[in-house]
Amino acid sequence: MFRSGFVAILGRPNVGKSTLLNRLVGQKIAITSPVAQTTRHRIKGVVTTEKGQIVFLDTPGFSKPLDRLGNYISDESLAALNEADLFVLVVDASQPPGKGDAWVAEQIKATGKFVILVLNKVDTLKNRQAKLIEHRLQYAKLFEGYPNSRMISLSAKTGRNLSELTEAVIRKLPEGPMYFPEEAVTDQRMREISAEIIREKVLLNTREEIPHSVAVGIESFDESQADLIRIDAVLYVDQKSQKGILIGQQGSMIKTIGIQAREEIEELVEQKVHLALNVKVRENWRKDAVFLKSLGLAPPAAKSPT
Numbered sequence: 001m002f003r004s005g006f007v008a009i010l011g012r013p014n015v016g017k018s019t020l021l022n023r024l025v026g027q028k029i030a031i032t033s034p035v036a037q038t039t040r041h042r043i044k045g046v047v048t049t050e051k052g053q054i055v056f057l058d059t060p061g062f063s064k065p066l067d068r069l070g071n072y073i074s075d076e077s078l079a080a081l082n083e084a085d086l087f088v089l090v091v092d093a094s095q096p097p098g099k100g101d102a103w104v105a106e107q108i109k110a111t112g113k114f115v116i117l118v119l120n121k122v123d124t125l126k127n128r129q130a131k132l133i134e135h136r137l138q139y140a141k142l143f144e145g146y147p148n149s150r151m152i153s154l155s156a157k158t159g160r161n162l163s164e165l166t167e168a169v170i171r172k173l174p175e176g177p178m179y180f181p182e183e184a185v186t187d188q189r190m191r192e193i194s195a196e197i198i199r200e201k202v203l204l205n206t207r208e209e210i211p212h213s214v215a216v217g218i219e220s221f222d223e224s225q226a227d228l229i230r231i232d233a234v235l236y237v238d239q240k241s242q243k244g245i246l247i248g249q250q251g252s253m254i255k256t257i258g259i260q261a262r263e264e265i266e267e268l269v270e271q272k273v274h275l276a277l278n279v280k281v282r283e284n285w286r287k288d289a290v291f292l293k294s295l296g297l298a299p300p301a302a303k304s305p306t
Contacts, residue, residue, distance in 0.1 A: 003052035004176035007169055008084035010059055010108070012100045015092045016120045020156035021045045021058040024166065028268070029186040029193060030058050044187040046180045052170040053178050057084060081107055086114040086172050088165070093119035093153065094131075096138050105142040114148040114172050118165065123155040190269060191221040192296075198233055198261045198277070205257055206245060213238045214246070215285060215295055230274045231265070236282045246279045254279065 009017045018030035025045040045056040059080045081087075087108050091101055108115050117139060125132040136153070143149040150168060154161035180187070195216040202214050215236045222230040235254075237243050247254050254277055262275040285291050 001175050002178070003170050003173040004054070004179060005085035005173035006055045006057060006083055007086055007088055007173075008057045008059055008080035009088045009090060010080065010104055011090035012092075012098070012104065015090045016156045017090050018043075018058055020088075020090060020118070020120065021056055023156050023159055023162055024054075024056060025185040027185055028264075029188060030196075046184045046186060047166060048178070048180070048182050048184075049166065049170065052173055052176075053180065054166065054169050054173065055179055056088075081111055084113070085174065086116070086169070087111075088116050088118055088169070090118045090120050091139055093122045093135055093139075094124045096135055097142060101139070102142060109143070109146050112148065115143065115146075115150075116165065116168055116172075117143060117149060117151045119151065119153040120156050122153045123158050123160065190265075191218050193268065194218065194221070194231055194261075194265050195233065197264050198235070198257065198275075201257045201260045201264075202235065202246065205253060205260075213242055213286075215282075217295055228272045228274060229265075229269060230276075232276045233278070235277060235279045236285055237279065238281070238283055238285065240281055243279050243281050 009021060011017050021030050021043070022028045022045075024047050029045055030043050043058040045058060047054045047056065057080050089104065089108060091097065119132075119136060119139060122132060125135075132153070136151070140151060152161060152165050152168060154165060156162075186193075195218050199214060199216045202216075217234045217236065219232040219234055220230065235246055237246060245253065246257070248256070258275055258277050261277075262273050265275065266273045282288075282291065
């Protein structure tokens, strides 16, 4: 019997959902950074074995929306509750559960669907087993009395217990077809992945200075040459001061971002890449529904802001 289905990876911001997805599919398809709410889209990651095919949905972390972009991110996470056959709820094993974890657990229980509670980052507690046991008991209470649940401890960083998670998921999926070719790992085009890689390098190099004030638009993605891909991208920011930070003294920051992004994209596409970056100021872009839609960050029916 071949099993298949859609599995939403849920959880609070910065618990390691994207790192887990990258580990599961065996390559980087989702960006990661210490900044909360790094993920903005639901990214599909595909894992195929002899027994079945899992289509993982990497969702943004649940948090209170503050603008149109925040609304979109929140809607992406909530939509996954309806679309998925079952859930993988990722929590940070190094921390006790908070109100946010309890709220997400309640949303899951309301669906009646099966959930695997993943205690991630156990590698950070390797010398503190008593603390891990304490947190494990606290997280278990989130689904006390809920029959459709299981708990697995793992480390997305080291890969510990990943096969146990994959096997547990497949056993709970319904009988079904192969939705993607056997060799597929994601539904994302290289154009979209490149934009996210560039944004990741911005987050990693600027940290608190420009957390969510940057958007990346790919102006052109030219694959017409056999041995070279040419990418022109624009980094949009809210304020002129942020533009200065991104460019850096004598262009040092934008050069660093460009080099790091280009090298990672080249590794993925396995050929040379020419990456040109430009920085533009677009005030209040996070509240501009039309602009957000052009970047794929707003529902199709979004209206222009009033």
